[in-house]
Amino acid sequence: MEHPEYTLSRDDLEDINEAFALCDPERTGRISPEDLGTVMSALGQNHTESEIYRYSEGLDEMGNGFITLKDFVDLMTKMYKLMDQTDYLKAAFNTFxxxxxxxxxxxxxxxxxxxxxxxxxxxxxxxxxxxxxxxxxxxxxxxxxxxxxxx
Missing domain, CATH: 1.10.238.10 (EF-hand)
Known part of the structure; x- marks a missing residue:
């Protein structure tokens, strides 16, 4: 079953940008892969070190040593979409x-x-x-x- 494109709310996008800015105070639009865990934690995302490592490798595909804000927003959009679907499914399950x-x-x-x-x-x-x-x-x-x- 194909799902429609997921769009972040304005508030979610603002939160993501603010969290990213914690590790990008000069607003360069990029952070180091080592900062990914900190940024995700600021959004309430608690992941293991191995998960953070996998995410950072996927986001730094070019191997240039940084993660762009755009790539981070894309990752968080996918995560928020998954959380949204799971919540919907759990509500449906609980109905039955x-x-x-x-x-x-x-x-x-x-x-x-x-x-x-x-x-x-x-x-x-x-x-x-x-x-x-x-x-x-x-x-x-x-x-x-x-x-x-x-x-």
Missing amino acids: DIDKDGLISYSELRATFYSLGDRMTDEEYDKLFRQFDTDNDGFIDWHDFYNAYKS
Whole structure:
């Protein structure tokens, strides 16, 4: 499933620029790869050293020893988009997880669809449940739900 282009809000873009400026006080539009963790932490992004290293390598593809503001904004846009999608999916999952035990049972799936006005046959519910229950344990957990969405 293809997602529409994600656009940062004005506030998010402002926050990203301010965080970048912490390590770019002269406003050159670039920082060293070693500063990436500091800038990301200022935005509430907590990553391991190995993750920061991978990000910095991807952003300094030319090997010129710096990360541009544009490249950093692109990275953060991707991260914000991912966070936004995950929040949306978790909200959807929680709608189906009526008893809030972290699992969606067959009856919860059916009750939720029924409450939304969707009337399906038993066979259609069975098929839908099997598509989401990717590990065939009789419940749809977050992992199943996420994987079914991604497929």
